Amino acid sequence: MKTYEEINAKIESKKAVVLTAEEVIDYVEKKGLEAAAKEVDVVTTATFGPMCSSGCFLNFGHSKPRIRITQAWIDDVEAYGGVAAVDVYLGATQLRRNDPANLYYPGEFRYGGGHVIEKLVAGDRLELHAISYGTDDYPLRELRTWFTIKDLNQAIMVNPRNCYQNYNVAINCSDRTLYTYLGVLRPGMQNLSYSSAGQLSPLLNDPLYETIGVGTSVWLAGAHGHVHSEGTQFSSIAERGPNDVPMEGAGTLGLTANMKEMKSKYVRGISLIGYGVSLALGVGIPIPILGPHILKRTTVKDSEIFASVIDYSSDYPNRTGKVLCRLTYEELRKGEVVVSGKKVQVGSMSSYAMALEVANALRDEIKRGDFLLSKPYKKFPLSQSQKPLVIREKRK
Amino acid sequence: MSTKRMMLSFPKSEAEKPIVYHLVKDYDLVINIFRAKVTPEEFGYLVLDVSGSDDDIKRGMDFVRTFNVEVDEAGVGVAWDAQRCTHCGNCLPHCPTKALRIVDPMTREVGFFPGDCVECLACIQNCPFNACSSLF
Numbered sequence: 001m002k003t004y005e006e007i008n009a010k011i012e013s014k015k016a017v018v019l020t021a022e023e024v025i026d027y028v029e030k031k032g033l034e035a036a037a038k039e040v041d042v043v044t045t046a047t048f049g050p051m052c053s054s055g056c057f058l059n060f061g062h063s064k065p066r067i068r069i070t071q072a073w074i075d076d077v078e079a080y081g082g083v084a085a086v087d088v089y090l091g092a093t094q095l096r097r098n099d100p101a102n103l104y105y106p107g108e109f110r111y112g113g114g115h116v117i118e119k120l121v122a123g124d125r126l127e128l129h130a131i132s133y134g135t136d137d138y139p140l141r142e143l144r145t146w147f148t149i150k151d152l153n154q155a156i157m158v159n160p161r162n163c164y165q166n167y168n169v170a171i172n173c174s175d176r177t178l179y180t181y182l183g184v185l186r187p188g189m190q191n192l193s194y195s196s197a198g199q200l201s202p203l204l205n206d207p208l209y210e211t212i213g214v215g216t217s218v219w220l221a222g223a224h225g226h227v228h229s230e231g232t233q234f235s236s237i238a239e240r241g242p243n244d245v246p247m248e249g250a251g252t253l254g255l256t257a258n259m260k261e262m263k264s265k266y267v268r269g270i271s272l273i274g275y276g277v278s279l280a281l282g283v284g285i286p287i288p289i290l291g292p293h294i295l296k297r298t299t300v301k302d303s304e305i306f307a308s309v310i311d312y313s314s315d316y317p318n319r320t321g322k323v324l325c326r327l328t329y330e331e332l333r334k335g336e337v338v339v340s341g342k343k344v345q346v347g348s349m350s351s352y353a354m355a356l357e358v359a360n361a362l363r364d365e366i367k368r369g370d371f372l373l374s375k376p377y378k379k380f381p382l383s384q385s386q387k388p389l390v391i392r393e394k395r396k
Numbered sequence: 397m398s399t400k401r402m403m404l405s406f407p408k409s410e411a412e413k414p415i416v417y418h419l420v421k422d423y424d425l426v427i428n429i430f431r432a433k434v435t436p437e438e439f440g441y442l443v444l445d446v447s448g449s450d451d452d453i454k455r456g457m458d459f460v461r462t463f464n465v466e467v468d469e470a471g472v473g474v475a476w477d478a479q480r481c482t483h484c485g486n487c488l489p490h491c492p493t494k495a496l497r498i499v500d501p502m503t504r505e506v507g508f509f510p511g512d513c514v515e516c517l518a519c520i521q522n523c524p525f526n527a528c529s530s531l532f
Contacts, residue, residue: 048482050524110526183486184522191489268482270524280482280524333504335488345489349524352504353483 001291004375007041014369016041020359021200021287021298028299037292042366042373045205045298046219046284046358047197049350050181050270053161053232054279055091056117056259059153060128062086063145068138072130073097077116081130085138089158090116092279106179106274114279115269117157120149121221122264155259157220161231163283165203165238165251166307169194169327171339174313179274182349185312191345192309192337197355198302198329202285203251205298207244209236211287213376218255219284219362221266224371225257235386244297247306247326251380255283266358282354284362288373302329309339319388399447401511402457403471406440407464415460416442423456424448430515431473433532441532443473443515473515473531476508480527487528490518496528 010016017040019027024043028036058079060069068085071078076097079088094113101107119126125146134141149155171192172178172185179185182193198204206212216227231252238250259267266282289295306326315322324339331337335346365371419425426447434440446453457467476496483506487496493514499507508528519528 049484183524184490186489193486193489268525271526272524273521278524280484335498346485347487347489348485351482351484353506356503 002041002289004288004290004373007288008372010041011366011372012369014367016366018042018044018363018366020356020363021045021205022356022359024295025199025299025301028295033292033296037289037295040289040295042363043205043287043289043295043298044284044359044362044366045200045202045287046282046355046362047163047201047350048266048280048282048354048358049195049197050272050278050280051159051162052093052181052278054117054157054159054281055089055113056120056155056157057083058088058090058155060086060088060147061151061153063140063143065140066138067130067132067140067143068135069130070132072128074116074128075111075119075126076129077111077113092117093276095277101276102274107276108273109271109275109277111271112269112277114277117259117279118264118267118269120155121259121262121267123148123150149260157223157225157255157257157259157262158228159255159281161233161252162255162281163202163231163253163285164196164249165201165207166246166248166305167195168248168316169307169309169332170312170316171309171324171344172313173311173324178312179272180312181272181275181278182312183347184273189339189342189344191347192339193347193349194307194329194332195349196305196307196329197350197352198305198333199300200352200355200359202283203253204245204300204305206287206294207240207246207297207300208382209251209380210294210297211290211376212253212285213380214378215374215376216285217372217374218253218257219286219358219365219371220255220257220262221282222263222361223257223259223261225255226374227253227376228256229254230380233386234380234384236380236382237385241304241306243300243304245300245305248308266354282358284358286362286366286371286373302333305329307332397447398450398453399445400453400469401471402444402446403468403473404442404444404460405466405468406434406442408437408439412436413463415463415465418459419446419456423452423459425452425456441473443471472510472513474510474513474517474519475529475531476519477527477529480525481506482525482527484524486524487519487522490522492516492518
């Protein structure tokens with residue numbers, strides 16, 4: 001058994017043995033669990049995909065004369081101004097002002113919050129338009145200026161929900177095309193779409209949250225950040241396989257990091273036809289190999305991880321809970337699967353190639369002694385479910 | 397017999413001439429049009445596969461050029477930006493000819509093979525990262 005302190009000491013002396021969650025599978029098979037657990041210090045996990053519940057706090061600094069911003073637009077995308085004078089929160093799924101949305105169905109959603117966040121991280125110059133009602137101490141009522149991320153005092157990404165432990169596979173059993181956040185689903189189950197890094201994905205390698213908790217250090221788009229809380233909709237009560245790996249959404253993470261340290265390659269605005277805009281992020285999370293039990297968890301393979309196929313024409317929008325079937329990520333990655341006796345083409349919203357790149361980058365940073373692990377100071381609850389929104393007819 | 401992908405750009409005034417008819421009739425070429433827009437008083441284009449003997453193809457294209465039509469023999473009207481592509485694979489089930497396909501099953505990287513592209517433009521509508529675009 002090792003401690004966090006011992007592992008960090010090895011990282012600092014650049015002697016840590018670090019493998020990605022893909023490399024560790026063969027390594028443990030060859031060396032045996034007990035021997036490998038003594039050697040391996042850290043396993044790096046990663047994912048890259050759309051994470052809608054993301055956004056950032058920006059502080060612009062004070063203008064002369066001062067303004068107490070009530071409404072603000074960055075490149076015509078509204079940022080929430082209901083915080084202090086020159087702080088705003090820009091959300092990933094915010095549409096651009098005058099975007100016709102789905103009025104001309106399916107809408108194109110070419111530009112929005114996610115794209116602004118990508119441009120900010122890339123160092124591009126953006127337009128700020130802000131208005132206010134004016135006060136004695138903050139008299140300015142309107143301003144328009146241009147800025148880059150370097151001009152900001154702070155640009156802190158604070159994401160309520162990232163890194164879904166597992167995710168639905170979307171299919172369309174109806175006779176019309178559907179436009180969803182998992183892409184375009186053609187009628188009659190012609191295609192399906194999944195979104196997970198499978199065997200590389202952080203919470204699939206730590207299914208019962210034994211090392212990932214509040215305070216865990218994470219690699220968020222190249223910046224060193226941490227888990228600030230359980231993610232919204234965290235629901236540890238989920239159907240799980242014999243390896244404790246959930247077969248549905250289950251756990252989520254609230255993540256934060258300094259956007260000034262991020263790399264724009266891993267912060268990407270996305271347009272989902274007929275659905276909206278969002279943000280794709282690259283996230284890496286190191287798992288300390290405290291003992292053989294933790295190591296065993298990280299050897300989980302795509303063939304041992306199941307995802308639930310859900311009909312997005314009726315069962316998903318109406319929350320019936322019906323699951324058509326379950327498929328492993330190994331099956332999904334073959335590009336064609338059989339659902340209800342029909343051959344179905346497979347697409348994906350998450351990128352395994354980019355997740356692999358992130359896992360490798362984090363592994364190399366830890367090997368160089370540049371990234372230390374942190375022990376979570378609070379564990380996630382193991383018996384938490386997700387509450388629905390009840391539509392009541394009366395206040396009482 | 398060989399098949400070549402061509403992109404023909406029409407000047408504003410050449411909408412009324414039956415160019416494709418002459419390519420078939422006079423030059424013995426098999427024409428497969430992927431995409432075309434030829435409208436009077438507007439710039440037009442034609443993306444097609446031309447099959448025939450090398451000599452006939454050359455003569456046919458020389459004929460086309462006499463109408464002030466620009467012939468781009470490396471012509472592909474769809475562009476894939478490798479820098480913007482994240483290899484998510486959302487395009488894969490929407491590409492009918494597998495012109496967009498996995499090039500490395502281990503890393504699951506996606507590649508674009510212009511020779512297989514029939515310019516249906518499904519990738520442009522479907523790519524969340526705006527990696528695919530049309531030249532016109």
